[in-house]
Amino acid sequence: MTDAEGYNTLHISTFNGNVLLIVLxxxxxIPVDVLDSYGHTALMWAAYKGFPQCVDVFLRWGASVHLADEHGFTALHWALVKGNPGCVLKLIEYGADRFAKTDTGKTPAVTAxxxxxQPVWHRALRECGYDIDGHPATPPWPGASYFLKDKRMFATRFLFLWPFVLTWAVIFILSRFPIFLGLPMAGAIVFGVMSCAKQVIEYAPSDMRHLHKTPWMAGIFAGSLFLVGLNWLLVVLPATTRPANGVTETSSHLFLNLVFAALYCLTTFFYAAAMRYDPGFVPKLNGIAEQRAAIDELLKEWKYDEANFCVTCVIRTPLRSKHCRRCQRCVAKHDHHCPWVYNCVGINNHRQFFLYLISLTLGIIAYDWLLYYYFGKISANASETCSVLGADLCRLLNADSYTLILAAWTSLQLVWVTMLVFTQFFQVSRAMTTYENMSGIHLSPPTSRALTSTGAPLDPNLPSLASATDAPGGPGNKNKADGGMLKQWSRMLGVDPFIETIAGRAAATSKNRRKKKNPYSRGCVSNCKDFWCDPAPIFGQRENGSxxxxxxxxxxxxxxxxPPLMRLTGIRTRGGYEALGAEEV
Structure with missing residues (x-):
């Protein structure tokens, strides 16, 4: 059924950017490629309007990127009229013809x-592995064709292992040269290593085109962990177990070494587990029939909204779950996405992640304790002369500068790790996740930010669209809300949740927490028992979601x-629980 202009319900839903109605x-x-009177598909309308989520839904449903309207305009041409980066990028990813010509001979490049x-066009081409002319980009380094057969695997492995080289090189240079030479040389090494990493990122898949979306941060930690283990095994262990002042001192150092070895092994295991374990991905449905049944059930319950249905995974979203844009999956009891383990932290690996933090904290303390005995033993006859530092520090630096700088770098990590441990302890005692603590839970459907309604024919010459470069709420505007580099590092290091919790601005500590009880909490003791006494294996994977x-x-x-048991402690409202806060314990 269509109106006088040839628009059916799918076209009209696309005008408004109503992605839930489109999925329904x-x-x-309804055929995804049905045409209106002008030969436009719903995909063309979504691209023209600048709705990347609608474009993504149509493409995953199988919409053709090669169809053209009566004037020869493809969806890619119409996406470049609006200039939404997400729409242009998705269309190129799905194989849109980069050289398709309209009836007047205009290619997408001419349209842009x-x-x-043009900036949006060139950026999308670059992120999809093409040069500005639309041809496949060829890396300048030798062997590129061999290494880039599997771009994702190569980029993942390289960007995880390359920080090993960076960490070792910087510490080695700083330990071998005077400070006035070491700092500039270390800076040059960082610049060179980062330049190589950026070269690889330019040819990585489009979802890995930013450093924080790669395993780079995980590589920095893993490299540091490897260097500490190697240093302890080859340098600290022999020196602190060699007989010196009697059996008592030797045995105490041997015991401390055994404690450190155990903590090091536990840290390594739990780190690998947090990285490799399935965090608790919500299973996807098998086929269209199951998806339709899930939608019908939500419609019957009047719950077919953004709070209860994920249009990307096409599933009903469980309570406490969240769709992770990095992992592209819904994660059950989602805590946060951690760049240091290059994985989400969810119901399946949360306990391993917490144990990794605890083991790391105790391991750093044990390592520093060992180094206290180590330097006390080897620095007795060391020189007290150096460039800037005092006599005591000069003696330590001259005794073993590499170990001292490595220890300083390792101990520095204790700051943010301690913050994370405190925040996690607090949240576990309140039966909350980091996401819930920072933003609360909103079970009522949020207001859509993409509501523009018009049925006007597509016209690439409209002045209001010719100058537009992004859609409201589109990807191009994210950087305004994300803050600067300091804010990004604050989030990555886990400082934000710590500060919000200490300051009393988080959901678990806000002044309204007693009015909005946490329906999942049964008191501090019971919450901790649920988390720590769970029968799921600590050294193995749990049953998904249990x-x-x-x-x-x-x-x-x-x-x-x-669960009915929890309803006894919560205050129910018509729209559900707006936010989580912990009750008095």
Missing amino acids: LLHQG SELNT ALLGGGKVDYTAMYET
Whole structure:
């Protein structure tokens, strides 16, 4: 059924950017490539309007990127009219013809040039592995064709291992040269290593085009962990177990070495587990029939909204789950996405992540304690002469400068790790996740930011669109809200949750927490028992989504209603629990 302009319900839903209605209509059997009177598909309309989420839904549903309207404009041409980066990028990723010509001979490049969207066009081409002319980009380094057969695997492995070289080189240079030479040389090494990394990132898949979306941070930690273990094994262990002042001192140092070895092994294991374990991905449905059944069930319950349905995974979202944009999956009881383990922290690996933090904290303390005995033993006859530092520090630096700088770098990590441990202890005692602590839970559907309604024919010459470079709420505007580099590092190091919790601005500590009870909390003792006494194996993977809640077993991948036991402690509202706060314990 269409109106006088040839628009059906799918076209009209696309005008408004109503992605939930689009998903519903597609599951009712409406053809995704149905044309209006002008030969436009819904994909063309979504690209023209600048709705990247709608474009993504149509492309995943199988919409053709090669269809052209009556004037020869493809969806890529229309995306360049609006200039939304997400729309252009998605269309190129799905194989849109970069050289398709309209009836007047205009290619996408010409369209972008005429409508002042060339920066968006060039950026999308670059992120998809093409040069500015639309041809596949060829890396200048030798052997590139061999290494880039599998771009994702090569980029992941390289960007994880390359920080090993960076960490060792910087510490080695600083330990071998005077400070006035060492600092500039270390800076030059950092610049060179980062330049190589950026070269690789330019040819990585489009979702790895930023350093924080790669395993770079995980590589920095793993490299530091490797260097500490090597230093302890080859330098510190022999020196602190060699007989010196009697059996008593030797045996105490041997015991401390055994403690450090145990903590080091535990840190390594739990770090690898947090990185490699499935964090608790919510299983996807098998086929269109199951997806339609899930949608029908939500419609019957009046819950078909953004809070209860994920249009990317096409599943009903369980309580406490969240869709991770990095992992591109919904994660059950989502805590946060951690760049240091290059994985989400969810129900399946949260305990391993917490134990990794605890083991790391105790391991650094044990390592520093060992170094106290180590330097006390080897620095007795060391020189007290150096460039800037006092006599005591000069003696340590001259005794073993490499170990001293490595220890300083390692001990520096204790600052942010301690903050994380404190925050995690606090949240576990309140039965909350980091995401809930920082933003609360909103079960009522949020207001859409993409509501523009018009049925006007597509016109690439509209002045209001020719100058537009992004859509409201589109990817191009994210950097305004994300803050600067300091804010990004604050989030990556876990400083934000710590400060918000200490300052009393987090959901668990806000002044309204007693009015909005946490429906998942049964008191500090019970919450800690649920987390730590869970029968799931610590040194193995748990059954996906299974956990304890109030002493009873639950499945967070399929929990759509608050358990009856928890309702006794919560205050129910018409729209659900707006935010989580911990009750008095």
